[in-house]
Amino acid sequence: MKIYPVIDTEECTRCGLCRKDCVANAIEEATMTVNNDLCIRCSHCSAICPVGAVAFNGETGTLLNKLPENMDLYFETLIKRRRSIRHYKNKILDDSTIKRILEIVNHAPTGTNSQKVSVTVVNSFEKMHELSDIAMRFFRFLMSVLINPFTYPIIVLLSGFKGLKRLVYYKKNINRYFEGENILTHDAPALFVFHVSKRSSCPSEDGVIWATTAALYAESLGLGTCYNGFLVRGINSSDRLRRFLNIPKTNKVYEVFTAGYPDVKYVRSAYKSELKSTVII
Incomplete structure (x- = not known):
């Protein structure tokens, strides 16, 4: 069942911020009610409300902390230090770590706010x-x-x-x-599989965005990851792999990465060829 925003008219100060930011023009000015036929459930109205008068299923969302100083430098370091990890420690991921990654990636954007991305996680050396x-x-x-x-x-x-x-x-x-060399998953303890409903408006973009978000957050938690295009193709082509991972027939896999605690440490940024870019002014 789809959940739509509800505006508490007693708490609402009629500041107009929610109406101004509503891309679907779904909020009636006179009554301060939401037209569900127009609403795309993006939650911007709830996120922007300074008094918490807009709720989804009774929840107004948590207040966000201000970004710390030098956040740009922290993020720059995070981007530069991330490398494809193919050497992992003999340690599975903590359940709490997986839960944190899944909670954060659920905030990643999707085209037309379709929210049709699913994530399958394997966290077992045996599996x-x-x-x-x-x-x-x-x-x-x-x-x-x-x-x-x-x-x-x-x-x-x-x-x-x-x-x-x-x-x-x-x-x-x-x-x-x-011959004994695991060149596919490199003996990683975990795997994240991002699959999207074929009925989604932007399935490939959504899957890649979610995987990138999850991989970067995993990096911030001290994990290493490695994208695996061979498994993307393999899972989509093999019924046995799809059954093993419980991938619905209605979904297609768009991104996969292995994850674990890295057994190697990189201390310098990697060489990159010169970026070819165009800025139009």
């Missing part, structure tokens, strides 16, 4: 190893179908020799896994 094994067996099967003497000419015709070399490279890496 992670099982997941990795299912995925790599699936990839090995795909490579056996794609790469053989009969398909070489077709691959070269469609993708050129570079495409063929890339597939051969992938096949060699898959073999590394079955």
Whole structure:
């Protein structure tokens, strides 16, 4: 059931801030009531109200603290220090840590305020190893179908020799896994999977935004993460992986990252090529 804002007319001072900020023009000025047919439930009216007169399901939201001084420098350091972590300590994530990440990421934006992003979390070495094994067996099967003497000419015709070399490279890496090297999840203790309803207005954008928000917050909690595009493709293509993770048929996975306590420490920012940018004034 969708929950819409309710304005307490006795508490309301009629300052007009909520009406001014309402992108849907859903607040009637005369009665200070919300037209639910227009409302997109973005909660701006509640967030901007200085006296807490606007509530969702009886809740007016928590008062926000002011940002600390030099917040820009803290955030700059957070962005620069984040690296893809492929070496993790033998320690699962605390339940409270996962809960904090999920609570914060639920505040991330979604297109048209659809709020149709779901998050599946794996937090078990045993389950992670099982997941990795299912995925790599699936990839090995795909490579056996794609790469053989009969398909070489077709691959070269469609993708050129570079495409063929890339597939051969992938096949060699898959073999590394079955030789004992976990090149897929790097023995991480946890995995975050972001999947979005196919009926959402901006599913791919929402999934990436949520994953980025969660990864940065995880970094602030002392965790390390590593995005995994292979698992994104694998989960979306393998019914067995989808069942393992309980991904609904109505949803599509748009981002995945491993997470854990890093067993490596980076002390310098990484080299980046010069940004090509345009500023129009």
